[in-house]
Amino acid sequence: MHAQKIMQTAIRGRWAVAAIFLANGFLTGSWAPQIPVFLTRLDISKFTLGLLILLFGAGAVAAMSWCGHLISRHGSRTVLRWFGLCGSFGLLAVALAPNVPLAAIAMFIFGGSIGGMDVAMNANAVVVERRLSRAIMSSSHGFWSLGGFAGGALGGFAIQSYGHLAHASVVTALAFAAIAVAIRYLIAEDRPQAAEHRKFALPGNPLVYLIGLMALLTMISEGAVLDWAALYLQQELGADLAIAGLAYAAFSGIMAVMRFFGDGVRNRFGAVMTLRISALAAAAGMLVAGLAPSPFIAIAAFAFCGLGIANMVPILFSAGGNQEGMSSGTGMSVVTTMGYSGILVAPSAIGFVAEHSSFGPIFVALSGLLIVVLLMAGLAHRAEFAPAPAE
Structure with missing residues (x-):
């Protein structure tokens, strides 16, 4: 009972x-x-x-x-x-x-x-x-x-x-x-964690920073699609404004739907395997988008990229919040700060590069960053779930 x-x-x-x-x-x-x-x-x-x-x-x-x-x-x-x-x-x-x-x-x-x-x-x-x-x-x-x-x-x-x-x-x-x-129904941690940090200090476990780096590389790609996909379709692929707007709509719409299926996929195949497949799909989508000959192929590629990126960030956040020797809040703070700085810093950096180049090669380069996440996926093993042991 x-x-x-x-x-x-x-x-x-x-x-x-x-x-x-x-x-x-x-x-x-x-x-x-x-x-x-x-x-x-x-x-x-x-x-x-x-x-x-x-x-x-x-x-x-x-x-x-x-x-x-x-x-x-x-x-x-x-x-x-x-x-x-x-x-x-x-x-x-x-x-x-x-x-x-x-x-x-x-x-x-x-x-x-x-x-x-x-x-x-x-x-x-x-x-x-x-x-x-x-x-x-x-x-x-x-x-x-x-x-x-x-x-x-x-x-x-x-x-x-x-x-x-x-x-x-x-x-x-x-x-x-x-x-x-x-807020009336939120649950609390099992035990007080105040003893962990009496003063503000960064965690010493290097693994949490590597998880943060993976979140950063993933969210740079998300920020790039958010801020520059429409302009890429308009300026380089000749789409009109209405069609250009579909790039992020397709990306975010597929991402939202996939996130509702993501927990079931992750519970079935495990966090690391799900992260590997997701990173591969995201990298493939980004690569095709960067090489696309027409706006509609680019839109379909961005949607496929959203399918992959959808569950990468949630898995990395779970891994960050489950690090040994630190509270969920401390690990989460490092991973979210590093991850979101990708969305904040990348758009201006991409804009600067795009002035001297074109968007196509940038999206191709971003697919390479997602391959790096694929190669590092094993580090997210702390996001795996085993049945909770009896107290």
Whole structure:
């Protein structure tokens, strides 16, 4: 009876953390349609907008790098409660900002709250995985993709019909309500981990940095498709704007669907084998996209790449959160910070290279980075699940 009660609590915790992934994705996705209004409302150049978006990224990375320390002291459930409730107001703060200095502060805080939420919810998903002795990370990221898709798809219509402030207010109310309900059912780590880090310190285990490097290489590819695939189709393959937009839509849509199947695949074939097959598929898709003779072949190749990348990041996050000798939060903090810096740094670096080259060879080179992840896949063995031993 006691074991059954523990399992019911774990299952409730599984859906609670899924709701928070959904809310985080919804907040992030709802920001994208606000960008054009933000640009005209503050009367700023694209360069200034770029710097403000960079501040969002800087806030996220700053919170991510510190969040592991907070989780090791207070547990992922407590930290997720703080960041989740604060994070739900981030978009509204940006929408209310009347000038550039206040917008800069709002963007840094919004990025920090979303980044802190990200580490804490991934760390909590690892706790749930341990309790259930099975993978849930891929489908959790599937809920994030679903939230992002909903936020992006509904936002433009809502802003056009009711204005940017009404949109931000409704997004805030929905996110806050979902998070406020979900945090009541989150599960905590088995034992306090405060003894692990009395002061802020980086973990000494080199393996966690290698896992972080694999996440970085994977997420560089994700960032490249997000920021440059449409331009590649338009400028180099002669697609019109409507067709060019399908590249990321196909990539992210297939990725979201695949993430809901990912846990079943991983539970059946194991994390390392799933990671190897995924990396091979992603590398093949990226290579064909870079060599594609027509827009439609490129779109199909990017979709195939999304099929592969879908479960690479969740497996690497699970591996990071399950390292020996450190809390799930500490390992997760290192891997998420290194991984997300790939999405933040790569787009500007790729833009610089593309000015002196073309996008095709860049996508071919990115397929090589995914082959490196394939060769390193054995390091992700900590993401494997065996039945939990009896206490």
